[in-house]
Amino acid sequence: MLTRAEEDHLKAVHRLLEDGIASTNAIAERLNTKASSVTVMLQKLTEKGLLNYQPYKGVTLTRKGREQAVALVRKHRLWETFLVERLGFGWDEVHEVAEQLEHIQSSKLVDKLDDFLGHPSFDPHGDPIPGRNGALKVVHFKALAALAVGAKATVAAVGEHSRDFLRFLSEQELGIGAKLQVLGRNAFDGSLSVKTGDGRTIQLSHATAEHILIR
Amino acid sequence: MLTRAEEDHLKAVHRLLEDGIASTNAIAERLNTKASSVTVMLQKLTEKGLLNYQPYKGVTLTRKGREQAVALVRKHRLWETFLVERLGFGWDEVHEVAEQLEHIQSSKLVDKLDDFLGHPSFDPHGDPIPGRNGALKVVHFKALAALAVGAKATVAAVGEHSRDFLRFLSEQELGIGAKLQVLGRNAFDGSLSVKTGDGRTIQLSHATAEHILIR
DNA sequence: TCGCATATTTAGTTGCGTCTAATTTATGTT
DNA sequence: AACATAAATTAGACGCAACTAAATATGCGA
Numbered sequence: 001m002l003t004r005a006e007e008d009h010l011k012a013v014h015r016l017l018e019d020g021i022a023s024t025n026a027i028a029e030r031l032n033t034k035a036s037s038v039t040v041m042l043q044k045l046t047e048k049g050l051l052n053y054q055p056y057k058g059v060t061l062t063r064k065g066r067e068q069a070v071a072l073v074r075k076h077r078l079w080e081t082f083l084v085e086r087l088g089f090g091w092d093e094v095h096e097v098a099e100q101l102e103h104i105q106s107s108k109l110v111d112k113l114d115d116f117l118g119h120p121s122f123d124p125h126g127d128p129i130p131g132r133n134g135a136l137k138v139v140h141f142k143a144l145a146a147l148a149v150g151a152k153a154t155v156a157a158v159g160e161h162s163r164d165f166l167r168f169l170s171e172q173e174l175g176i177g178a179k180l181q182v183l184g185r186n187a188f189d190g191s192l193s194v195k196t197g198d199g200r201t202i203q204l205s206h207a208t209a210e211h212i213l214i215r
Numbered sequence: 216m217l218t219r220a221e222e223d224h225l226k227a228v229h230r231l232l233e234d235g236i237a238s239t240n241a242i243a244e245r246l247n248t249k250a251s252s253v254t255v256m257l258q259k260l261t262e263k264g265l266l267n268y269q270p271y272k273g274v275t276l277t278r279k280g281r282e283q284a285v286a287l288v289r290k291h292r293l294w295e296t297f298l299v300e301r302l303g304f305g306w307d308e309v310h311e312v313a314e315q316l317e318h319i320q321s322s323k324l325v326d327k328l329d330d331f332l333g334h335p336s337f338d339p340h341g342d343p344i345p346g347r348n349g350a351l352k353v354v355h356f357k358a359l360a361a362l363a364v365g366a367k368a369t370v371a372a373v374g375e376h377s378r379d380f381l382r383f384l385s386e387q388e389l390g391i392g393a394k395l396q397v398l399g400r401n402a403f404d405g406s407l408s409v410k411t412g413d414g415r416t417i418q419l420s421h422a423t424a425e426h427i428l429i430r
Numbered sequence: 431t432c433g434c435a436t437a438t439t440t441a442g443t444t445g446c447g448t449c450t451a452a453t454t455t456a457t458g459t460t
Numbered sequence: 461a462a463c464a465t466a467a468a469t470t471a472g473a474c475g476c477a478a479c480t481a482a483a484t485a486t487g488c489g490a
Contacts, residue, residue, distance in 0.1 A: 005447060024468055037448055039469055044446095056455055056468060087327040097321045106312045112302040220477060239438055252478055254439055259476095271438060271485055432490090440483070446476085454469070460462090 002048075004103050007072055009041040010050060013059060014069035022059055067134055071110075074130040075102040077123035078113050084124040085117065091124040091175070092166035125166075126157025126176050126213065144182075145190065145209035152181045153214040160211035173198055174212065217263075219318050222287055224256040225265060228274060229284035237274055282349055286325075289345040291317040292338035293328050299339040300332065306339040306390070307381035340381075341372025341391050341428065359397075360405065360424035367396045368429040375426035388413055389427065 002010070012030045016022035024042070028035045046053040050065030061069060079101040083089040089097075111132060114120075121137070123129055130136040141157050155178045158169065169175060179197040186192070190206035204212070217225065227245045231237035239257070243250045261268040265280030276284060294316040298304040304312075326347060329335075336352070338344055345351040356372050370393045373384065384390060394412040401407070405421035419427070 003446080033447090034449065035468065036450080036470080040447080043469095055470095083324075083327075087324070087331055089323075089327065093323070097319065097324055100319045100321070101316075104312065104315045106315070108304075108308070109298075109302070109312055112298075112304065116302055218476080240436095248477090249479065250438065251440080251480080255477080258439095433488100434490105435488090436486085438483100438485070441481085442479100443481105444477100444479070446478105447474105448476105449474075450472090452469100452471075454467100456467075457465085459464085 001105070002050075002068065005041065006045060006048075006050075007068075007103060009038065010045060010061075010065060010069050011072045013042075013045075013051065014061060014066065014073070017061065070130045070134045070136060072102055073136075074132075074134075075104075075110055077127060077129040078110065078117060078120070080123045080125070081117055081120050081129070082113060085120075090166075090170065092163045092170065094124065095161055095163075122157075122176075124176070125161060126155075139215065141213035141215060143210045144180075144194075144204070144212035144214055145192070145206055147182045147214065149182050149185055152179070154179050155212055156215040157213040158211055159213050165208075165211060168208075169212070172196070172202060173200075216320070217265075217283065220256065221260060221263075222283075222318060224253065225260060225276075225280060225284050226287045228257075228266065229276060229281065229288070232276065285345045285349045285351060287317055288351075289347075289349075290319075290325055292342060292344040293325065293332060293335070295338045295340070296332055296335050296344070297328060300335075305381075305385065307378045307385065309339065310376055310378075337372075337391075339391070340376060341370075354430070356428035356430060358425045359395075359409075359419070359427040359429055360407065360421055362397045362429065364397050364400055367394070369394050370427055371430040372428040373426055374428050380423075380426065383423075384427070387411070387417060388415075 008031055009027065012027045013022045016026050016030070024035045024038050027042075028038045031038070042051060042053045042059055045051045045065070046059075050062055050068060051059050052062055053059040076098050079098040080091075080094045083094040083097060084091055114132065120129055126141075128137050128139050139157075141159070143159070144153065144155075147153060155169075155174055155176055157176065158166065173196060174180070181195045182192055183195050183201060184193040190209075192204045192206075192209050193201060194204055195201050223246055224242065227242045228237045231241050231245070239250045239253050242257075243253045246253070257266060257268045257274055260266045260280070261274075265277055265283060266274050267277055268274040291313050294313040295306075295309045298309040298312060299306055329347065335344055341356075343352050343354050354372075356374070358374070359368065359370075362368060370384075370389055370391055372391065373381065388411055389395070396410045397407055398410050398416060399408040405424075407419045407421075407424050408416060409419055410416050
């Protein structure tokens with residue numbers, strides 16, 4: 001049985017490994033702690049057989065560690081789905097609460113929640129929800145920023161979960177499922193001119209377009 | 216903000232005060248800790264203005280302490296209701312999970328859960344659920360053991376939440392809402408002969424009958 | 431009212447998870 | 461290849477919440 005701190009570290013490692021390496025500093029930043037604290041936890045989790053860690057050499061997940069991490073992701077995303085679809089939370093309000101809920105210890109609860117929600121495949125941010133067996137479908141998202149001028153697309157996910165970003169998208173009617181078309185690209189700063197499903201034309205900065213994901 | 220340990224102690228004090236005094240030992244037993252640990256927590260909670268505590272003289276709740284304790288009871292009972300009514304848990308399976316869920320920090324979550332459940336007045340064990348404002352309707356339950364021979368009644372709540380007891384009641388179709396009639400009382404051990412709603416006649420020990428509650 | 435059993439509190443220790451400060455390792459520049 | 465800088469680790473300390481053991485208060489029975 002893992003403690004909350006252990007679960008948090010495990011999840012951070014898993015998340016960071018998706019984008020490359022999980023450096024001690026990056027983990028610390030994600031968890032709002034210090035690198036020295038992270039080192040100690042990495043040692044402990046290695047002790048417990050969840051990580052492969054060698055001082056100064058970096059860290060990877062063991063099979064067991066990956067399973068536990070994916071189970072946490074599953075819980076997090078199921079709870080987010082519950083909060084948005086059943087309780088009426090906004091997609092920009094659920095992260096912190098789900099961060100707490102994912103630590104509830106009860107496999108029966110997760111499975112019943114999954115049943116209750118009808119075995120959803122994606123959470124409110126478009127991220128895939130791992131199955132009961134731990135199977136996580138790898139979905140290939142493409143950034144809106146990478147589309148050619150003239151291309152049409154449907155928003156499938158977001159690459160940034162900050163409250164401000166999500167609220168901005170909601171306000172612009174650019175939530176998951178929103179349809180749009182790239183009208184032009186500013187050669188100077190890479191910003192896009194985009195036509196939305198409801199006919200408006202808006203400007204999106206390159207940074208924003210990088211975080212709007214298309215299937 | 217209270218830590219989990221603080222919340223647990225606060226709730227234990229609240230619960231025990233309902234039946235009289237909250238002795239240090241009784242609190243420790245409820246929380247599976249030692250009296251010495253409890254003493255320290257009582258001091259801390261007094262420091263925080265939630266308890267009135269004087270060494271060797273006992274403890275009571277302050278107004279603020281009572282509010283927080285009732286808020287915890289509210290959360291616990293709403294979650295139990297959710298688990299049973301929406302997720303299909305048995306009423307004998309929800310206590311431990313609700314014990315974890317009640318510590319989730321988000322007033323918005325509680326209120327939305329309450330809305331989602333349709334503002335239930337009673338939890339799956341028949342206990343009243345405090346309102347958003349903290350109002351807890353005092354319901355006067357009477358033990359089945361106290362009924363006169365010949366009396367008819369409907370099970371309204373249970374005075375014992377142990378898994379074994381609840382399972383026994385489920386098996387005998389004596390859940391909340393079950394109708395029954397007292398056919399006779401054994402003068403020797405106080406056990407009751409009871410006719411159930413579905414026509415069976417069963418024997419209930421005095422201890423059991425004390426924990427089946429009637430409105 | 432005294433003495434003793436019991437309840438409670440205090441004192442001192444432990445494990446966990448964090449911190450800061452000091453040290454060590456890795457790396458990239460010249 | 462040597463060294464400066466950045467990254468990571470180790471060492472030592474702290475707060476929290478638990479523990480055990482020792483001390484102290486309460487209150488009941490003789």
